Amino acid sequence: MLKRQIILDTETTGINPKEGHRIIEIGCVELINRRFTGHNFHVYINPEREIEAEAIAIHGITNERLQHEPTFRDIAQRFFDYIQGAELVIHNAAFDVGFIDHEFSLLKPTLPPVASHCAIVDTLKLARELHPGQKNNLDALCRRYDINNSHRTLHGALLDAEILADVYLLMTGGQGSLNLAAEEHIAQHDVVNTLTIARNGKLKVIKANVDELAAHEGRLDLVQKKGGSCLWRN
Template structure:
């Protein structure tokens, strides 16, 4: 299973009014493990960012002036996302911008280049109805540190979302009710510093005979089809 966790930063809120993508960040997850094979690029949008957007991402026009344009990186980007399920938080926003950028250079919509796009915000709302499900709120809920997130950044947000997504989709990987570390395991084994051992209870000969008679009765009732007869050492 290959996931690509993706985020963008933009000059404003609506590509229909001429706003552009200025940053793409993505991280790869293979078989529920981060691979370290990231995709990250800043883009020259050939326009100013709205003041509100600039406060969010802090990417100035001067900083972006020498960066490549979307058309210069599109092939590398599409190769990267190609065979993955794409995970985006509030996917319609990013998809609208990606489709607009692709349309400007005569390419089809983003979803035609990858097998599936999943909206992690929709998934979060299904798990936590009526709760705040922003990326910051989810980081708090799942104990993921976002103290270094003073400004929004596409790569940083993708990395945080990857951790959130793995936490939201981890399911129950064992029969244990909770996951415990080694210290917790030792604490349970040595409660309050005391070591407890379960007593060994011996079975009497009379009890063994009664058990054997019970098994014999079950075997007769099933016309000799009981499984324990196939194992050596059973009555």
């Protein structure tokens, strides 16, 4: 059975939707059975209001940049259809879900709250459970899990979702695998049938190189740091 997860992030005009602040960017990365599919979702949105200077300092997005972008009502149904039924993976989920629910409530007709049609995983809560008493923002997690985020000079919804996807996979045991039939049909979310491959003769054995062995040892170190059992070292 396929498990569909959406790693999601937003950028906004300010920090509180109750004060009239709006979403200006949505970035989503799709995983199916813990594999990247490339079927992502990314939009910039005209908030129809001014963006606070403090917010611009964080994400660098100005009203001038957004003046010709669609409004939320223009993309709402497409976004809803994209996330519906998926498990959403979000860092500090209460913030992003609060904004999305606020945007849904402004529509006529409204759309239902996110939690009514999606499961939600908060990676900030997960990180605090795994690393109590430590910094657990996205930059700190990248340092902890040795993820290169040097290109992240400003916040951006799609970029942050891509980085969070890497962090989440490492925090929860690494990237999964799919059979070949699943990979062929994954973008369309078709029913996956097991593909049997007939092989003649001997299989070619390809041994890991030095860099691959080092990466493997690094992954085992992470497993042990999280209290896991490494069968390869028993």
